Amino acid sequence: MEMKMNGVTTSTATVTTTCESQNKARLAILELAHMMSVPMSLVAVINLKVPQAIWQGGSNAPISASQILARGGAAYDAENLQRILRLLASYNIFMEHLNSSGERKYSLTDIGKTLIDDAEGLSYAYYMLQHHQDALMRAWPLMEETVKDPTVEPFKKANGEGAISYYTKRPDVLKLAVKSLCGMSIPLMKDILDSYDGFQGVDTLVDVGGNNGISLRSIMEKYPNVRKGINFDLPDMVANAPQIPGVTHVGGDAFESVPSGDAIFIKWVLLAWTDEECKKVFQNCYKALPANGKVIACEPVAPEMTDESQRTRALLAGDIFIMTMYRTKGKHRTEQQFKELATSAGFSHFRAFYVDPYMAVLEFHK
Numbered sequence: 001m002e003m004k005m006n007g008v009t010t011s012t013a014t015v016t017t018t019c020e021s022q023n024k025a026r027l028a029i030l031e032l033a034h035m036m037s038v039p040m041s042l043v044a045v046i047n048l049k050v051p052q053a054i055w056q057g058g059s060n061a062p063i064s065a066s067q068i069l070a071r072g073g074a075a076y077d078a079e080n081l082q083r084i085l086r087l088l089a090s091y092n093i094f095m096e097h098l099n100s101s102g103e104r105k106y107s108l109t110d111i112g113k114t115l116i117d118d119a120e121g122l123s124y125a126y127y128m129l130q131h132h133q134d135a136l137m138r139a140w141p142l143m144e145e146t147v148k149d150p151t152v153e154p155f156k157k158a159n160g161e162g163a164i165s166y167y168t169k170r171p172d173v174l175k176l177a178v179k180s181l182c183g184m185s186i187p188l189m190k191d192i193l194d195s196y197d198g199f200q201g202v203d204t205l206v207d208v209g210g211n212n213g214i215s216l217r218s219i220m221e222k223y224p225n226v227r228k229g230i231n232f233d234l235p236d237m238v239a240n241a242p243q244i245p246g247v248t249h250v251g252g253d254a255f256e257s258v259p260s261g262d263a264i265f266i267k268w269v270l271l272a273w274t275d276e277e278c279k280k281v282f283q284n285c286y287k288a289l290p291a292n293g294k295v296i297a298c299e300p301v302a303p304e305m306t307d308e309s310q311r312t313r314a315l316l317a318g319d320i321f322i323m324t325m326y327r328t329k330g331k332h333r334t335e336q337q338f339k340e341l342a343t344s345a346g347f348s349h350f351r352a353f354y355v356d357p358y359m360a361v362l363e364f365h366k
Contacts, residue, residue, distance in 0.1 A: 045084060115128075126180040189219070208233075210267075212242060216231050264285045265297075266295060282346075297338070304334055311357055
């Protein structure tokens with residue numbers, strides 16, 4: 001069947017396809033316009049301790065919004081909580097169970113379970129909370145400034161100082177930042193240690209940007225051949241680091257020098273530095289290593305090609321977060337970009353291991 005549109009004859013099938021495409025496009029824009037509802041709803045349920053109420057020591061039995069609130073001993077609004085849970089269920093954080101009487105109950109999906117504290121009191125919940133503090137939220141409306149003036153980060157424009165300086169001056173903020181990083185490190189390090197054996201043969205291991213030493217601890221527990229660990233970070237970062245057998249906490253600046261070791265480990269640090277800063281640190285690492293030494297970096301690696309996969313979206317969204325909060329020219333680099341930086345500092349061999357869906361292990365050998 002044919003019809004005329006603006007004087008042009010076209011088939012009804014073509015018109016229908018065009019309308020469907022336009023409808024999907026408008027729906028996509030509406031979803032994006034309301035996207036902030038998702039992370040802020042997640043922050044709300046974390047603060048309300050909803051995951052813990054459902055989990056109850058591992059039972060994870062479906063319960064209603066009113067039952068969730070009753071377990072917390074609070075007389076809050078169950079209807080509004082249910083509205084929040086419905087949205088998060090659509091993103092597979094909670095599973096919704098609807099019975100014949102119309103009552104809605106909720107349990108945790110695998111994604112939701114990442115919000116439950118482990119034996120050490122850590123989970124991904126703190127990463128979510130840390131990313132949505134007031135100081136960071138103030139920076140987002142200024143993101144366009146990274147294009148207009150890339151010399152100053154939106155976070156600094158919004159808060160009067162850079163993120164690291166802001167954190168270290170505020171003990172509660174710094175504590176959350178450390179807990180956030182630790183909550184991410186434990187499952188990541190487990191994946192690395194389960195599938196990567198590059199720490200064999202290493203006697204002295206230096207962790208550049210090691211924070212409180214939690215990564216060194218897990219490496220040395222798995223590889224007893226690593227007899228000496230040097231946890232190297234800014235003085236404020238290592239000031240309250242716990243005692244760990246075999247680990248020495250050293251305060252300093254990687255842009256000036258790096259302690260000597262058989263191998264140097266760098267995790268989730270290079271992304272916050274410019275190319276020139278990364279090159280400088282690689283040069284300092286090169287100087288600190290013996291002839292057969294290597295750098296083992298664990299960093300997000302951006303894909304060469306852009307697609308619509310969840311991995312690509314997570315990595316590119318993380319890249320924008322770095323640009324807005326930490327360094328406008330810090331970035332999630334591609335494998336080739338990492339290789340070029342390391343080669344420019346003198347490293348001659350490069351290998352990449354994809355042991356985690358978000359982070360890769362990169363080896364740079366002298």
